[in-house]
Amino acid sequence: MDIKEELEKIISQLGLDNPKPELEVTPEGRIGGFIISDSFLGKSQLERQNMLWDKLDKILDEETNSKIIGLLTMTPAEVEEEDAG
Numbered sequence: 001m002d003i004k005e006e007l008e009k010i011i012s013q014l015g016l017d018n019p020k021p022e023l024e025v026t027p028e029g030r031i032g033g034f035i036i037s038d039s040f041l042g043k044s045q046l047e048r049q050n051m052l053w054d055k056l057d058k059i060l061d062e063e064t065n066s067k068i069i070g071l072l073t074m075t076p077a078e079v080e081e082e083d084a085g
Helices: 003-012 045-059 062-066 076-084
Strands: 020-025 031-036 068-074
Touching: 003 020, 003 031, 003 062, 031 076, 045 068, 062 068, 068 076
Parallel strands: 031 068
Antiparallel strands: 020 031
């Protein structure tokens, strides 16, 4: 399983409301992207990141964690606003 598939599987098991990861892998094998979920509704970006990383830090091994560039958290409504703008 490659890093993208592994991280998508992990994200699906975090208990977020209908998570939709949009991830990309760099040529160097690093990964980053967006995680879209209604679970982030009404939360600040800091609260969202804390919620995400509190869970990821318990699951990810050090090697996988070191390959993550960044994961931005958005709600489906915020994605729609970005797409419309």
